[in-house]
Amino acid sequence: MASKKGDIGRIFDYISNTQAWKSIFRHGSPDTTRNRSLVMLMNVVLHLHPVRMRKSGLRIKYTWCMGGLTFFLFLVETITGLLLMFYYRPTPEYAYIDIQYLRSDVPLGVMREIHRWGAHAMVITVWLHMLRVFMTGAYKPPREFNWGVGVILLVLTLLLSFSGYLLPFDQLAMWAVTVGTNMARATPLLGHEGPGAAFIKVGGVNVIHAATDARALLLGGRIVGASALLRFYVLHCIGFPLAVAFLIAVHFWRVRKDGGISGPL
Amino acid sequence: MPVGAKEFINHLFGPVSYTVFGVFAFFLMLATYRTWTKPVVFFILNSLIVIFFALSWSDPNFNKIVTKPDNIPIVALIFIILFFMWLSFRQAAINDERMENGMPPLEAVEKHERVLVWPDLVFIEFLSAIIFMVVLIIWSVGIGAPLEEPANPTKTPNPSKAPWYFLGLQEMLVYFDPWIAGVVLPSFIITGLMIIPYCDKNPKGAGYYTFKDRKFVISMFLFGFMVLWIMLIFMGTFLRGPNWNFFGPYEYWDVHKAPVLNNINLSEYFWIHLLGVGIPTNPLVSELPGIFLILAYFIITPGILMFIPVFKRLYSNMGFLRYSLIIFHFLVMMSLPIKMILRWTLNLKYIIAIPTFNI
Ligand code: HEM
Numbered sequence: 001m002a003s004k005k006g007d008i009g010r011i012f013d014y015i016s017n018t019q020a021w022k023s024i025f026r027h028g029s030p031d032t033t034r035n036r037s038l039v040m041l042m043n044v045v046l047h048l049h050p051v052r053m054r055k056s057g058l059r060i061k062y063t064w065c066m067g068g069l070t071f072f073l074f075l076v077e078t079i080t081g082l083l084l085m086f087y088y089r090p091t092p093e094y095a096y097i098d099i100q101y102l103r104s105d106v107p108l109g110v111m112r113e114i115h116r117w118g119a120h121a122m123v124i125t126v127w128l129h130m131l132r133v134f135m136t137g138a139y140k141p142p143r144e145f146n147w148g149v150g151v152i153l154l155v156l157t158l159l160l161s162f163s164g165y166l167l168p169f170d171q172l173a174m175w176a177v178t179v180g181t182n183m184a185r186a187t188p189l190l191g192h193e194g195p196g197a198a199f200i201k202v203g204g205v206n207v208i209h210a211a212t213d214a215r216a217l218l219l220g221g222r223i224v225g226a227s228a229l230l231r232f233y234v235l236h237c238i239g240f241p242l243a244v245a246f247l248i249a250v251h252f253w254r255v256r257k258d259g260g261i262s263g264p265l
Numbered sequence: 266m267p268v269g270a271k272e273f274i275n276h277l278f279g280p281v282s283y284t285v286f287g288v289f290a291f292f293l294m295l296a297t298y299r300t301w302t303k304p305v306v307f308f309i310l311n312s313l314i315v316i317f318f319a320l321s322w323s324d325p326n327f328n329k330i331v332t333k334p335d336n337i338p339i340v341a342l343i344f345i346i347l348f349f350m351w352l353s354f355r356q357a358a359i360n361d362e363r364m365e366n367g368m369p370p371l372e373a374v375e376k377h378e379r380v381l382v383w384p385d386l387v388f389i390e391f392l393s394a395i396i397f398m399v400v401l402i403i404w405s406v407g408i409g410a411p412l413e414e415p416a417n418p419t420k421t422p423n424p425s426k427a428p429w430y431f432l433g434l435q436e437m438l439v440y441f442d443p444w445i446a447g448v449v450l451p452s453f454i455i456t457g458l459m460i461i462p463y464c465d466k467n468p469k470g471a472g473y474y475t476f477k478d479r480k481f482v483i484s485m486f487l488f489g490f491m492v493l494w495i496m497l498i499f500m501g502t503f504l505r506g507p508n509w510n511f512f513g514p515y516e517y518w519d520v521h522k523a524p525v526l527n528n529i530n531l532s533e534y535f536w537i538h539l540l541g542v543g544i545p546t547n548p549l550v551s552e553l554p555g556i557f558l559i560l561a562y563f564i565i566t567p568g569i570l571m572f573i574p575v576f577k578r579l580y581s582n583m584g585f586l587r588y589s590l591i592i593f594h595f596l597v598m599m600s601l602p603i604k605m606i607l608r609w610t611l612n613l614k615y616i617i618a619i620p621t622f623n624i
Binding site (some may be wrong): 016030033035037041042046049050051052053055058061062064065068069072073076088092096097100103105110113114116117118120121123124127128131132134135136137138139140141143144147148153156158159162165168169170171172173174175176178179180182183184185186187188191193194195196197198200223224225262263264265 | 311335338341342345349352353356357363368370372373374378379381383384385386387388389393394397398401402405406408409410412413414415416417418420421422425426427428430431434435437438442443444446447448449455457458459461462463465468470471472473474475477483484499590597621622
C-alpha cells in the first residue's frame with residue numbers, strides 16, 4: 001500500500017507516525033469512518049459538534065449557515081477587538097486621538113473597519129438566524145429552552161454593539177449613546193423621570209434623582225463623560241463578551257443535546 | 266428623473282402612506298406567497314428596486330443619505346431581508362404544494378440519511394468562513410469606518426439618532442413616552458419572544474419550511490419582525506431628518522421644516538369636545554375615560570377576539586394561561602400601530618395623561 005503513495009504521501013505518513021504527532025492527534029489520518037469519528041471526539045473545539053448529523057441539517061438552504069456565521073463573526077470581533085485594545089485608551093483625552101492614530105498610522109489599519117463592519121454584520125446575521133429558526137419551527141419541543149438562550153444572545157449582541165458605539169468618542173458616538181441611555185431616565189420606579197419614582201422616599205427625601213437613577217448607574221454620572229466611557233469599555237471588552245462566550249457554549253451544547261439540527265419528525 | 270415624479274415619490278414616502286402601503290404589501294406578500302416566490306417574479310421585483318436606486322442615484326439628497334458609511338449595511342439589509350424572506354417562502358411554497366399532493370416535505374425525504382460531520386460539515390463551515398472573511402475584508406478596505414468631530418456635550422447634532430438597530434425603538438418615542446417606548450415595550454419584545462415556544466402548541470411545522478401549517482403564528486411573528494421592526498428601522502434611517510421630521514427620499518433635510526401639529530389628549534376630546542364641560546382638575550377623574558379604555562383594551566378585547574374562529578381555536582389548543590399570555594403580548598404589540606393611526610387621524614397625544622404616567 002505504501003508503495004503506491006507518492007513522496008508527499010510518504011512524508012505525511014512519516015510525520016503522522018512520529019511520537020509528537022501521535023501525542024497530539026490520537027488517531028490515524030481521517031480516511032476511515034472510525035478515524036473521522038475520532039477526529040470529532042478527540043478535539044476539544046470540534047467536539048462541540050456531533051459525529052454524525054442529519055443530511056438536511058447540512059443543507060445551506062435549510063440553515064442558511066446563519067448561526068455559524070454569527071459565531072464566526074463573534075470570533076472575528078474578538079480577534080480584531082484584541083488588536084484594537086493595544087492602541088486604545090478609554091479616556092476622553094485619548095480615546096478620539098487613538099482612533100485617529102489607528103486610522104492613519106497603524107500598520108494593517110483596516111482592523112477598525114473590520115471590527116466595525118463585522119459588528120454591523122453580526123447584528124444582521126443574528127436577526128436572520130432567528131428568522132430562519134422561526135420559519136423552520138425549530139424552536140418547537142425539545143428546543144424551547146435553546147430558543148430562550150438565543151433570545152438572550154440576541155439582546156447581548158445588541159448590547160455589545162451598543163457599548164462599542166461609544167468608544168470612538170466622536171459626535172456620532174456621544175449622541176447616539178445619549179439618545180439610547182436617555183430612555184433609562186424614564187424607567188418606571190428606577191429612573192428619575194419615570195412613573196412612580198417620586199414615591200420612593202426615605203424620611204421624606206427622594207431617593208431616585210438625576211444622580212442616583214438607572215441612567216446614572218449606567219453612565220457613572222449625569223452625562224456621557226469619562227466614567228461612562230470607562231464603564232462602556234469594561235462592559236464591551238470584558239463583561240458582555242464573557243457572557244456571550246458562555247451562552248454560546250450552552251447554546252451549542254444544547255443544539256447537540258436536543259438532537260442536533262432540527263428536521264421533520 | 267423628472268421633478269414631478271420625485272415629488273410624487275416624496276409624498277408616497279410620507280409617514281401615513283409609507284406605513285399603510287407597507288402593511289398592505291406585507292399582507293399581500295403572505296396571501297400570494299405561492300406566486301411572488303416564483304424565481305421569475307422575484308427577480309422582476311428585485312430588479313424594480315435596483316432600477317429605483319439607479320434612477321435616484323443622481324439625486325444629491327438621496328445619494329447623501331444612502332451612501333453614508335453607517336447606512337450602507339441598511340441599504341444592504343433591504344436586499345438581504347428580501348432575499349431571505351424569498352428563500353423561506355419559496356421553500357414553504359414548494360413544501361406546501363408537495364404536502365397537498367400527499368408527498369412529505371423536501372426535508373423529510375432524506376430524514377434517515379446521516380452524514381459524518383468530518384469532513385462534510387467541517388468543510389462547509391471552513392469554506393463559508395473564508396468566503397465571509399474575504400467579503401468583510403473587501404468591505405473594510407473599500408469603505409472607511411466613519412469618524413466625526415470629537416465628542417462635544419454642548420453641541421447637539423440635529424437629528425441625533427440612536428445606532429440603526431435601535432431606530433425602531435426611537436421611532437416609538439414619537440408615539441409613546443420614553444418609559445413605554447424605551448423600557449416597557451423592549452421588555453415585552455424580549456418576554457414575547459421567549460414565550461413563543463411555550464405557547465405555540467401546534468405540533469405541525471417543526472423542522473421544515475411551511476406556511477400553510479402555521480399560517481397564524483408566522484403572520485403574527487412576521488408582522489412584528491418585518492413591519493414593526495425592520496420597516497421602522499428603514500423609516501428611521503432614511504426618512505427621519507432634523508427635529509425628527511419626516512423627509513421624502515429626495516427632500517433636502519431642512520432644519521426649519523415646519524414642526525408637526527399640536528397634539529390633543531383624550532381627556533380634552535372627551536370633556537371639552539364631547540361633553541362641552543371643562544376638564545376636571547383631579548387627574549384621576551379627568552383621565553377616567555382613558556383608564557377605562559386601556560383596561561377595556563386589555564381585559565375585554567381578549568374575550569371579544571374569542572368570537573373569531575382563529576382565536577377560538579387558539580384558546581382551545583392553549584388553555585387559559587397560555588392564551589392570556591399570548592394575547593396580552595399581541596395586544597401590546599398592536600398598541601403601536603393603533604397609537605400611530607390615532608396620532609395621524611385624530612392628532613391624539615395621550616390616552617391617559619397623569620404627570621410622569623402618560624400612555
Ligand atoms: C450570538 C448569537 C448566536 C449564535 C452564535 C448562534 C449559533 C447557532 C448555531 C451555530 C446553530 C446551529 C444551526 C444553525 O447554524 O442554524 C444554532 C441553532 C439554534 N439557534 Fe442559535 N445562535 C445565536 C443566536 C440565536 C438566537 C437569537 C436565537 C433565537 C431567538 C437562536 C435560536 C437557535 C435555535 C432554536 C437553534 C436550534 C435550531 C435547529 O435545531 O434547527 N440562536 N445557533
